[in-house]
Amino acid sequence: MSRDSLEARLRAIGAERYHDKHPFHHKLHGGDCTPDQVRAWVINRWAYQAAIPMKDAAFMSRCTDPDIRREWRSRIEDHDGGIDEGGGLRRWLKLAEAVGLNPDYVASGVGILPATRFACEAYVHYVREKPLLQAVASSLTELFAPKIHENRIEGLLKHYDFANLVSLSYFRKRLTEAPKDVAYGLKWVLDHADTPEKEDMACEALLFKTDMLWAQLDALWSAYVDGHVPPGAWQPGDSMA
Numbered sequence: 001m002s003r004d005s006l007e008a009r010l011r012a013i014g015a016e017r018y019h020d021k022h023p024f025h026h027k028l029h030g031g032d033c034t035p036d037q038v039r040a041w042v043i044n045r046w047a048y049q050a051a052i053p054m055k056d057a058a059f060m061s062r063c064t065d066p067d068i069r070r071e072w073r074s075r076i077e078d079h080d081g082g083i084d085e086g087g088g089l090r091r092w093l094k095l096a097e098a099v100g101l102n103p104d105y106v107a108s109g110v111g112i113l114p115a116t117r118f119a120c121e122a123y124v125h126y127v128r129e130k131p132l133l134q135a136v137a138s139s140l141t142e143l144f145a146p147k148i149h150e151n152r153i154e155g156l157l158k159h160y161d162f163a164n165l166v167s168l169s170y171f172r173k174r175l176t177e178a179p180k181d182v183a184y185g186l187k188w189v190l191d192h193a194d195t196p197e198k199e200d201m202a203c204e205a206l207l208f209k210t211d212m213l214w215a216q217l218d219a220l221w222s223a224y225v226d227g228h229v230p231p232g233a234w235q236p237g238d239s240m241a
Contacts (some may be wrong), residue, residue, distance in 0.1 A: 009199070019213040044220055049110045059132075059136075099167075125203075133201055134208075140189065178231050
């Protein structure tokens with residue numbers, strides 16, 4: 001395969017399997033979620049947000065090349081930020097506050113669904129343990145993220161009173177952060193997937209990541225749309241939240 005055909009193969013995975021296709025996102029962006037369903041999404045998405053800098057730190061701990069570490073460390077800075085200004089995690093808690101949740105409760109992770117927790121932990125383990133090619137390739141869902149962020153901003157602003165420049169600042173910021181990150185990651189994968197076996201490894205990593213994102217939304221739908229909330233997860237009306 002050529003570089004172009006491998007990139008086309010990766011993009012085809014996103015076109016078919018990225019989580020913008022999940023019915024929960026259609027429900028959310030279309031204004032059909034109840035306030036508690038929005039809160040459940042915010043609580044559970046926190047698990048993924050919190051896992052991102054952890055998986056990036058795990059990745060960097062394995063890199064002996066300082067050039068890679070220099071390029072990669074901005075991802076941690078984007079999410080953790082500085083002591084005073086914070087980063088993506090703090091912007092996510094602004095969203096939590098806007099939808100009527102206690103930010104400290106959300107950040108504690110207490111109410112996260114078991115399936116969501118397991119999926120996010122699996123992602124960190126994947127990046128820590130798999131070959132570097134697959135660790136990098138698993139981040140390439142960022143190829144498809146700007147579109148879902150744009151749709152989310154438009155849909156939330158149109159349909160929900162909590163949506164404003166402050167509460168949606170996480171998604172607005174990612175419109176400029178994600179393309180920068182994925183440009184480096186995509187080039188790195190295309191440079192290093194130089195055998196048919198490595199090309200398959202890169203695609204398998206992206207499939208793993210799309211499955212991981214989809215699994216979180218399946219769990220969210222089962223619990224808060226179908227009403228099967230497992231023990232220990234956040235319950236609508238929980239005063240602690």
